[in-house]
Amino acid sequence: MRGILDRLYLASGYLACICLALIGLSIIGQIAGRFVHITFDATEISGFFMAASTFLGLAYTFTTDSHIRVNLLISHLGTRGRKVAELWCSLLAAVAGGYWTWQTASMVLVSIEVHDVSPGLMAVPFWIPQSALVIGIGVFTIACIDEFFQVLHGKDPDFADAEAHALGDLDAVAFAKTQEGPAR
């Protein structure tokens, strides 16, 4: 079960990475099209990839502790207090995530029903990119439920590091720590 869940988050993260690359590729297509006088408007499609990338990556970002939070107060609590705080946060996130998934899914159903398409040249049916949101937020909700039960079963909530992880500068900090001397 553990393995399946971790692979789910990572798969969702890789999918988000592919969408990130596709934002770039669609814009390269637009620039290239300009030189050969072919109209290819990437404005909409790159936006759709952007939305997909953001939401498909939510769970992966969550499990790597990269979502930012204020821990000025809770980091000063004892182990027990931190555990209670983490249970409260993840339970709230799971409930809110579930509600968010449900509302987004019902928006997609409406889009299908009324055949809502994007205003640009490509006229993309809105339900296609919107589905990425439902999947992303859904996986995020699973990750929140997962976190709740992990903490309940004794996982130590690690707030101290989560602070430094913020703004994705996790890499910069981690890298700086591993560098003993100058990087050659």
Add this chain to the structure above:
Amino acid sequence: MNELVLTTTVLGTLFFLLATGVWIGLSLLITGFVAVFFFAPTDPGQLLATSVWDASWNWAMTALPLFIWMGEILFRTRLSEDMFKGLSPWLGWLPGRLLHVNILGCGVMAAVSGSSAVTCATIGRMSFPELAARKYPEGMSIGTLAGSGTLGLLIPPSIMMIVYGIITQTSIGRLFIAGVVPGVMMIGLFMAYTMAWSLLHPDQIPDNDINMSFSEKLWASRRLLPVIALILLVLGSIYAGVATPTEAAVMGVVGSFALAMTTGSLSFATVRESMLGALRTSCMIGFILAGAAFVSMAMNFTGLPLVLAAWVNTLGLGPIGLIVMLTGLYMVLGCFLDGTSMIVITAPVVMPMIEHAGIDPLWFGIYIVLVVEMAQITPPVGFNLYVLQGMTGRNIFTIGFYALPLFFLMCAAVVLVAVFPQIALWLPSTMLDAR
């Protein structure tokens, strides 16, 4: 009375959620829900889904992950070494000598990276050990790194400006160009301070150990050419109006890959790590922006921003009083919030006040970035401090103390930009195509 209940409920919910450690994006979503559920005659669920969706496929926002990705690629190249070896031969004669590598190196790196922590880490990981080996005073070495690292936010491209541009619907291209002159001014202030300090403490600065002829120096700085070309490509195309910030960001990503390839640091692992790193950052910001989209929509339904703007209006502060008050507010918020969250959380309430006071949102963007930069180097919350803590092993408050003189220089810069708004506004007014 009803307005008082509204204000206390909404702000109370937000503060309670933030204080108990709920992720910021989620705190915003829940606060928005509470506001609509209790105070607006509409269905919160559909408003949540549609406002998040509408905000998430915004064209301007696509520049965000791309510029982050560009910085993540460059961070993993040999750029940090090239920058040190290319810059140091020219700076040996200045009072303060190689300390200026920190400042100028960060200035150059800031022009290809949108994050101050990435800027700080890229330059610091090479120059800090080199300076320590040459026995430069540690306080100055760490202080200049912490201070100049913040240039990453002020000198374009800048993640903070993209976030501000999206939230307030200000042109990101113009914001970028507006940051150039204040950024150069900050470099000047930092260098002047370093020179003055070194002239006052001549015994603490080691002798110049670089003995190179002019042609050797020129040959050493060939290493700077790729990064300069990258800066000209990205910023030049925005300034000339031939590319939107998003298109410039794509060219930047391609250019960074080319740079990584020519310096032999391009591998499958580099690509993968840079993408996952960029994803974590852009996803984290995207979540906050999604929360902000819903909460600002909810706020408009409840009318809270107008209530607060009207209240501030009754204080009769005038533009200068308002700016002074906001500076104080951001200094306090900066003690427990990061820059992105500060801008995003305050914008729905602060922007109506700014517009009402007749302050140019473009100028305010530069002002807010400067203030956020100051918050970046004040403990206990500040990302440059975390990076330097990881790199040097010093306590976060010690690093904050080393950076204190540069903090005061930034205060001076804020005053200068407030007294002479043309510092920020002149260059964008000369842009060929005001996008």
